Amino acid sequence: MAAGLPDRVDCAHLADEAVVLERVYPLGEMPRLQDLLADARGSVRARFEFAKVDSGRAGATVAVEACPQLICQRCLQGFAYEVAGSSEIEPEIYATDEGLVSLRELAEEELLLALPLVAVCSTPQTCGRAPAYETAEAPAGESNDRTRPFTALRDLLKKT
Numbered sequence: 247m248a249a250g251l252p253d254r255v256d257c258a259h260l261a262d263e264a265v266v267l268e269r270v271y272p273l274g275e276m277p278r279l280q281d282l283l284a285d286a287r288g289s290v291r292a293r294f295e296f297a298k299v300d301s302g303r304a305g306a307t308v309a310v311e312a313c314p315q316l317i318c319q320r321c322l323q324g325f326a327y328e329v330a331g332s333s334e335i336e337p338e339i340y341a342t343d344e345g346l347v348s349l350r351e352l353a354e355e356e357l358l359l360a361l362p363l364v365a366v367c368s369t370p371q372t373c374g375r376a377p378a379y380e381t382a383e384a385p386a387g388e389s390n391d392r393t394r395p396f397t398a399l400r401d402l403l404k405k406t
């Protein structure tokens with residue numbers, strides 16, 4: 247987290263002032279995301295627009311943009327997935343007893359909502375088959391994945 251920027255904020259106060267905040271978080275700092283990531287490179291840009299809603303309570307629009315490396319559920323290879331999402335929320339739902347909300351948690355929640363339930367890469371030509379350049383770099387003794395497309399899946403099932 248960038249120094250000097252508080253993560254926990256008083257959403258009621260920010261809504262009174264109609265404050266807009268922007269933050270960038272490393273994807274590696276989002277614990278609930280880790281199972282979905284092929285690796286934790288990259289970051290998420292988040293924008294929080296606080297405002298009072300009709301009832302007089304604090305509201306916020308949370309918008310996120312990221313390009314995480316997801317694991318394709320068909321070929322189990324990592325692929326870059328561009329994602330953007332935005333929701334209007336009642337931050338009070340997420341508040342601690344002191345009325346504070348964690349901006350990082352709001353961003354993580356929004357990013358999880360925006361990601362596909364089942365991530366599948368968008369390259370049907372190569373999905374399920376190792377690209378030629380990766381095969382060339384495979385360690386000696388490794389079988390050719392193009393002839394055994396389910397090797398990775400079988401290995402995964404053995405581990406569980």
Ligand SMILES: [Zn+2]
Pocket residue numbers: 318319320321322323366367368372373374
């Ligand atoms: Zn795939």
